[in-house]
Amino acid sequence: MGDPLFAHGVGLGVVVIVLVKAFVAFGFLLVAVMMMIWFERKVISDMQNRIGPNRAGKFGVLQSLADGMKLMFKEDLLPERADRIVFRLAPFLSVVPAFLIFAIVPVGGVVTIAHHVVELQVADPQIGILFVLALSSVSVYGVMLAGWSSGSKYPLLGSVRASAQMISYEAALGLTVVTVVLESHGLSTRAIVESQAQYFWHWNALRLWVVPLAIFFVAGTAEINRPPFDLAEGDTELGGGFHTEYSSMRFAMFYLAEYMNTITMSAVVVTLFLGGPDGPGLHVVRWLWPILWFLGKLLVLLYVQVWIRAALPRLRYDQLMNLGWKWLIPLSLGWLLLVSADQISRDSGLAVFAGIIVAAVALARARTTARLRRERLAAGPAGKPPGDGGLIALEFTDRSPVEG
Amino acid sequence: MGLLGETNFLGGFWVAAKQVLKPRVTIPYPAEKRPKPPRLHGRHVLNRYEDGTEKCIGCELCAAVCPADCIYVRGADNPPDAPVSPGERYGFVYEINYLRCIHCDLCVEACPTEAITESKMFEFSFTSRADAIYTKAELVVADDGKPQQLPWEDWREGEDRLTSGWMRATSPSGAASYEGTVQWSGELGYGVRAPEAGQRGAPDDEATGNISIRETQRKKIPPRFGGRRT
Numbered sequence: 247m248g249d250p251l252f253a254h255g256v257g258l259g260v261v262v263i264v265l266v267k268a269f270v271a272f273g274f275l276l277v278a279v280m281m282m283i284w285f286e287r288k289v290i291s292d293m294q295n296r297i298g299p300n301r302a303g304k305f306g307v308l309q310s311l312a313d314g315m316k317l318m319f320k321e322d323l324l325p326e327r328a329d330r331i332v333f334r335l336a337p338f339l340s341v342v343p344a345f346l347i348f349a350i351v352p353v354g355g356v357v358t359i360a361h362h363v364v365e366l367q368v369a370d371p372q373i374g375i376l377f378v379l380a381l382s383s384v385s386v387y388g389v390m391l392a393g394w395s396s397g398s399k400y401p402l403l404g405s406v407r408a409s410a411q412m413i414s415y416e417a418a419l420g421l422t423v424v425t426v427v428l429e430s431h432g433l434s435t436r437a438i439v440e441s442q443a444q445y446f447w448h449w450n451a452l453r454l455w456v457v458p459l460a461i462f463f464v465a466g467t468a469e470i471n472r473p474p475f476d477l478a479e480g481d482t483e484l485g486g487g488f489h490t491e492y493s494s495m496r497f498a499m500f501y502l503a504e505y506m507n508t509i510t511m512s513a514v515v516v517t518l519f520l521g522g523p524d525g526p527g528l529h530v531v532r533w534l535w536p537i538l539w540f541l542g543k544l545l546v547l548l549y550v551q552v553w554i555r556a557a558l559p560r561l562r563y564d565q566l567m568n569l570g571w572k573w574l575i576p577l578s579l580g581w582l583l584l585v586s587a588d589q590i591s592r593d594s595g596l597a598v599f600a601g602i603i604v605a606a607v608a609l610a611r612a613r614t615t616a617r618l619r620r621e622r623l624a625a626g627p628a629g630k631p632p633g634d635g636g637l638i639a640l641e642f643t644d645r646s647p648v649e650g
Numbered sequence: 651m652g653l654l655g656e657t658n659f660l661g662g663f664w665v666a667a668k669q670v671l672k673p674r675v676t677i678p679y680p681a682e683k684r685p686k687p688p689r690l691h692g693r694h695v696l697n698r699y700e701d702g703t704e705k706c707i708g709c710e711l712c713a714a715v716c717p718a719d720c721i722y723v724r725g726a727d728n729p730p731d732a733p734v735s736p737g738e739r740y741g742f743v744y745e746i747n748y749l750r751c752i753h754c755d756l757c758v759e760a761c762p763t764e765a766i767t768e769s770k771m772f773e774f775s776f777t778s779r780a781d782a783i784y785t786k787a788e789l790v791v792a793d794d795g796k797p798q799q800l801p802w803e804d805w806r807e808g809e810d811r812l813t814s815g816w817m818r819a820t821s822p823s824g825a826a827s828y829e830g831t832v833q834w835s836g837e838l839g840y841g842v843r844a845p846e847a848g849q850r851g852a853p854d855d856e857a858t859g860n861i862s863i864r865e866t867q868r869k870k871i872p873p874r875f876g877g878r879r880t
Contacts, residue, residue: 293666297676557662 249370250356250363263364268349271368275348279505283310286505286552293556314498322494327397336395337496340388340503343381344510350377351513352439352522354537365436366523366537374434375423378514382419382469386412388503389471389478393488404487408471408478411566415468415475418574422458422465425578425585426450426518439522451519454585459519461578463550466515468570470507472551474558477566512547516540520547688812691753692771694746695797695813696790697764698838704734704790705765705835706741712757712766720750721757741765744789748774749782764835767814769797773804795839814843 251260284299284307291298299306324333354366371377386409393405427433429450430441442448451459468475479487489500516522520543527535561569580602588595677684697705708725726742734740758767776782781802792798797813799805814837836842 292670295669295672295675297674297678300678553663553666557666558659559662 249365251365253363259360259362263359263362264368267364267366267368271348271353272345275345275506275509276502278509279502280310280314281307282505282509282548283313283501285548286555289549289552290556293553317494317498317501320494322496323491325397325491328491329395329397332391332395333491334496336388336392337492337499337503338388339391340385341499341506343385343388344503344506347378347381348506348510348513350374350435351510351517352435353513353540354523354533357533366533367435370434370436372434374432374436375427375438375518376433379416379420379423383412383416385503385507388500389488392492392500393478396488396491398491400484400486401488401490404478404480404484404490407480407563408488411471411475411477411570412469414567414570415465415574418461418570418578419465419469421575421578421582422462423518425454425458425582428582428585428589429453435517435522439517439524442521443524446521446524449519449521449524454519454581457577457581458585459515461574461581462518463515464569465574465578466511467551467554468566470511471504472508473555474560475566476560477563480560508548508551509544512544512551513540515547516543683806686770686809688770690768690770690772691755692769693748693774693784693797693803694751694757694766694789695769696741696744696766696786697814698791698795699736700836700838700841702793702838703736704740705763706744707735707737707763707765708739708741709762711760711762715756715760717754717756718750718752720747720752721745722747741786744786745783746789747783748776749779764814764837769813770809771797771803771805774800774802776802791838793838795837 251263287309288298288306299309302308302312324330349368350371352365352367352370356363356365358364389408389412390405393401393403393408396402426438430438432438432441438450442450442453446452471478477487478484479489481487484490489497492500523536523540525535525539525542527539584595584598584602587598699705706723708723710723710725713721713723722743722745723741724743725739728734728738728740753768753772755768788798788800790798791813796810799810
């Protein structure tokens with residue numbers, strides 16, 4: 247186990263390879279963010295019958311570059327009541343985790359460069375997926391501290407929302423990751439990817455019956471504050487949320503982090519559920535095909551992300567909390583139970599599955615009964631409907647309109 | 651209850667997805683312009699008769715009626731040897747301040763000689779307050795009877811055609827008792843212009859220059875909104 251690159255000690259060649267990998271990954275991410283912003287704007291305008299950016303470069307590809315240049319030349323404001331150090335630190339706390347998470351994502355297969363066995367990913371720590379969870383928690387600090395250190399109320403409200411939201415969804419996120427770990431028997435991302443190799447029905451998405459993929463995708467979207475979970479930014483009520491007071495390059499870094507997070511989150515989904523770089527390839531340039539497969543899967547997921555943004559309105563705060571606590575966490579917990587029972591034996595898995603169904607039916611029945619009783623009670627002791635019941639003579643029955 | 655009961659939001663995905671195949675409604679504006687309605691109120695022109703004399707008689711009714719107080723007129727007696735207008739007096743000074751003008755067209759309705767009408771041109775800009783004041787030098791139509799196309803104005807093909815649409819739409823020919831009677835006097839470059847549809851039997855055509863947007867754009871209007879397929 248562990249990174250085979252370090253198996254025979256760390257020489258100069260190894261250091262060079264590691265540095266090159268880090269630079270390439272960083273460069274790739276920066277360019278990818280640029281393209282992602284353009285891609286999102288184009289796809290969303292497609293879905294809204296608009297043209298979208300079409301001025302800078304062919305089809306407006308360079309639009310985000312132009313926006314970035316503009317931001318660079320803007321005045322860098324520091325609010326008078328801001329906490330100077332934290333205010334300056336926060337954007338980095340957002341960007342760095344976003345990049346570091348990508349570092350453990352396998353983007354390709356294993357190649358041999360100058361007698362060194364090189365995995366095409368920046369790092370392959372044995373704790374792999376725990377690293378992702380840890381860093382996604384760190385990135386909460388970026389948002390939270392940004393809001394707090396601005397010394398202004400709207401950013402503060404935004405950051406409070408953001409931290410509550412991230413804590414709520416982290417549980418579901420972690421529980422689904424556990425199902426993946428159970429299925430793939432490993433924490434290292436390389437091990438997870440290798441366990442899904444060869445056939446697409448080996449992908450965790452299918453081996454775990456899709457539900458964990460859905461939960462992870464939803465919880466991950468909430469975790470990175472993307473629409474429809476972008477309550478931390480809430481333009482309408484918070485005037486921009488946690489980055490209200492930021493301008494110039496610092497704002498650009500939040501923007502960068504947001505899109506970098508989108509890309510890394512999708513990349514993590516590809517790694518955990520869609521087999522990573524797995525897929526059929528030709529026998530020429532063998533190292534290339536896995537990378538293309540990875541990029542293709544990534545692109546599909548990113549398209550889905552944009553699609554979600556175009557299709558869904560922002561959640562209300564209670565809806566957000568309901569979805570997190572009442573649906574995603576119980577569902578992922580139940581699924582974890584199911585998967586772990588299935589790991590012991592097929593029979594116990596089926597038994598748990600049946601048990602969960604019975605429990606779900608019983609729960610649904612109980613909730614329906616409770617709701618009907620509540621409605622009947624709300625109708626008053628004489629069965630009088632609330633509202634204008636006094637003005638219009640009605641024929642009362644003791645049955646609620648829902649039942650009848 | 652909860653979210654499973656509210657799966658309506660899934661419909662949003664289909665709504666968003668099917669828009670991808672539909673044509674774009676955006677027009678890349680400075681490169682391409684939407685056709686303008688025939689009676690649009692733009693910047694004014696001062697018309698001339700067919701013999702080249704100005705229609706303005708310097709009566710100042712337009713300045714009196716202007717709610718924005720943007721018109722300044724000073725009349726003067728016509729020089730006997732070279733009269734500017736057919737009557738006794740003419741508009742010696744005529745200025746419109748486009749920082750104040752609200753394009754209500756009341757001046758056009760007030761004018762007894764149809765001297766002032768509005769073109770369809772609204773795309774002009776200036777960099778100083780003084781430039782916003784158009785004088786007779788800019789307002790009077792050119793020798794072909796069309797509005798002058800000043801360098802800071804964005805004229806496109808066909809936009810100079812209809813400079814009196816609104817006036818003719820509200821001219822007395824529209825009243826039932828005046829049906830078929832054209833109240834419009836001859837105009838430099840155009841002669842006596844045909845009345846609008848509704849003021850006579852024939853529909854709008856090239857003679858009036860007054861083709862409605864519904865006609866010019868009919869391929870772009872879906873049938874359920876009254877567009878026709880051709």
